[in-house]
């Protein structure tokens with residue numbers, strides 16, 4: 001590889017971030033993206049035992065809704081594949097049962113969003129249920145997918161070739177993502193995604209920077225972006241080690 | 250019936266914003282576009298989940 005490996009953050013947040021990775025091949029960048037989507041285990045409700053459900057929705061429908069609620073996922077190694085955590089919910093109408101009404105038996109596993117309406121209960125309706133959360137991977141069910149809208153683009157380099165001819169009309173030039181200008185990283189949203197705003201009257205050309213990728217990562221709240229990326233890298237490493245051991249004589 | 254918990258397309262949790270969106274844009278007279286921007290529902294796949302939703306619990310509950 002030509003460029004040296006390097007990571008630089010463009011935007012940082014708990015649930016949403018953008019960062020630049022240099023010195024990786026397109027294959028590795030895509031491997032990382034796929035690991036974030038399908039290979040990082042998260043907790044989600046998988047089985048529900050209904051004690052009472054007199055609401056307007058069927059047990060199965062409510063079980064699906066409960067399953068889709070993101071749960072905070074404990075640190076790596078705390079839980080293994082077959083461990084379960086029990087959560088219970090008991091809400092009586094009139095009122096709405098929210099994800100925040102789920103009571104967990106384990107402090108590490110809590111609903112990440114408390115405001116998700118599960119079911120609207122009318123007078124005399126009641127929802128009482130017990131649910132088992134399991135740790136699984138996104139490739140088995142979308143509810144275990146910790147990374148949401150994970151993607152990447154090439155970093156783009158903009159170079160000024162000179163001035164536009166004197167009588168030529170300025171045309172808009174739309175670029176999305178992050179551009180590099182003299183080593184400085186600028187998200188295109190800063191100039192309304194239009195290069196003619198940033199370089200008025202100039203002739204510019206745009207090229208992809210080889211082996212430099214700008215990742216956009218969001219999580220469903222199970223963990224932070226930093227946590228998701230490191231766990232994704234760990235799964236890649238674990239698989240590489242497994243392969244290495246398997247092909248040894 | 251109830252608002253879907255997640256966006257069908259990208260998997261983002263949208264249901265947590267439903268009640269505020271309903272109150273401000275459907276019941277109230279705020280501009281849905283501005284409300285969605287403020288709630289941080291960015292992508293149009295997630296936006297359509299809230300914009301096109303209709304709560305039906307009140308409609309079916311008399312027949313329970």
Ligand SMILES: [Zn+2]
Pocket residue numbers: 256257258259260261292293294295296
């Ligand atoms: Zn979406």
